[in-house]
Amino acid sequence: MADTVSYILDFSKSKETDMYFFNKYQASLQKPGQDARLKQTFYINKGKGVTAKESYNLLSGRAVNKDVVLKSGEKANLWLKLDFAEHSPEKGYSLNSYGQQYGFDLKEVVDKFKIQEMEKPGFRDQLLKSLERGNLHEVSFMKNGKETTGFVTANPQFKTLDFYDRDLGQVYSKAVDRREPLLKEEKEKEQAIASEMEPQVEEKKGRGR
Numbered sequence: 001m002a003d004t005v006s007y008i009l010d011f012s013k014s015k016e017t018d019m020y021f022f023n024k025y026q027a028s029l030q031k032p033g034q035d036a037r038l039k040q041t042f043y044i045n046k047g048k049g050v051t052a053k054e055s056y057n058l059l060s061g062r063a064v065n066k067d068v069v070l071k072s073g074e075k076a077n078l079w080l081k082l083d084f085a086e087h088s089p090e091k092g093y094s095l096n097s098y099g100q101q102y103g104f105d106l107k108e109v110v111d112k113f114k115i116q117e118m119e120k121p122g123f124r125d126q127l128l129k130s131l132e133r134g135n136l137h138e139v140s141f142m143k144n145g146k147e148t149t150g151f152v153t154a155n156p157q158f159k160t161l162d163f164y165d166r167d168l169g170q171v172y173s174k175a176v177d178r179r180e181p182l183l184k185e186e187k188e189k190e191q192a193i194a195s196e197m198e199p200q201v202e203e204k205k206g207r208g209r
Contacts, residue, residue, distance in 0.1 A: 004030040005056050022047070027055035040082065040092045045069070050080075057134030058082050063098075063156050064134035065106070079104065079156035096157070104156040106131060113161060114177040116140040116147060127152075136164070142177035 008026040013019070022044050029038045038059045042050040054064045063081040070076055079098040086094035098104055106128060117123045117139060130137040131154040140149050141163060150171065151164040163171040 003032070003056075003060070005052075005059075006030075007052060007055075025052075025055075027052070027059060029056060029059040038084075051133075054134055060134075062134040062136070062153050065132035065154075079154070081157065098156045102156070104159045106154055106156075109154075109159065109161060112178050114142040114179055115152070116142070131161075136168075143171060143175055145177065 006028045008028075009022065010024045010026075011020045012023050014021065024041055024043045026039060026041045031038075040055065040059060042055050050058065050064065050066065054066075058064055058080065059082065061082070061084070063079045065077065065079050067075065067077050076099055079102075081096045081098075083094040083096050110124070110128065110131070115127075117127075127137055127139070131152070134153070136151040136153050138149070139152050140147055141152070142148070143163075148165065148171070150166055151168065153162050153164075155162045160173050163173055163176050165171055
C-alpha cells in the first residue's frame with residue numbers, strides 16, 4: 001500500500017473586488033498501517049510558500065530547503081523540518097529551521113560520498129535540486145566496497161545524508177563509502193610548490209658595528 005495525501009485549500013474573497021486569494025492549505029498524510037493521519041497547515045504569501053509535494057515530504061519527516069522572508073522583512077535561505085514531538089491544536093507541529101550559520105553545506109556533504117551516478121553529466125545538479133525539495137532520490141552508492149541501489153535524502157540537522165535500501169530500510173551513513181581524500185603525496189607536492197612561490201629573505205651573517 002502507498003501513502004495517501006489529501007489537501008484542503010483555503011481561499012478568501014477581496015472586500016473591494018471579486019478577486020479571490022489563496023491564503024493557506026491543510027495537507028493530510030495517511031501512512032499504511034497507521035490509524036492517525038498527520039496534518040499540517042501551510043500558509044501562502046503572495047503566491048509563494050511550501051508546495052504540495054514539499055508538504056508531503058515534510059509530513060514524511062524529511063527536510064526542505066526554502067527561500068523565506070523573516071518577520072523582520074529580511075530574506076533568508078533555510079532548511080525546514082517538522083518537529084513531531086511538539087504539537088499544538090492552533091499551530092500544528094513546530095517547524096525547526098537551519099540557516100547558513102548552522103553550517104550545513106549540501107554540495108560539500110554530497111561530494112563526500114561515493115555516489116556512482118555523479119560521473120554522469122548534469123546528475124549532480126539534478127540530485128542537489130531534488131534533495132533541496134525534500135525528495136527521496138534514487139541512487140547507487142558504495143557500501144563496504146559493494147555497489148548498492150537505494151535512496152538518499154538530506155539531513156541538515158546532523159549535517160549529513162540519510163541513505164536507504166530498496167525497501168526503504170535505513171542504511172547507517174558511516175557504512176557508506178566516502179570519496180578518497182587528497183593523497184598525502186599530492187598534499188606534500190602542493191606545499192612544496194607553495195613554499196617555492198614564497199619570497200625568500202636572505203639572512204646576512206657577520207659582525208655588526
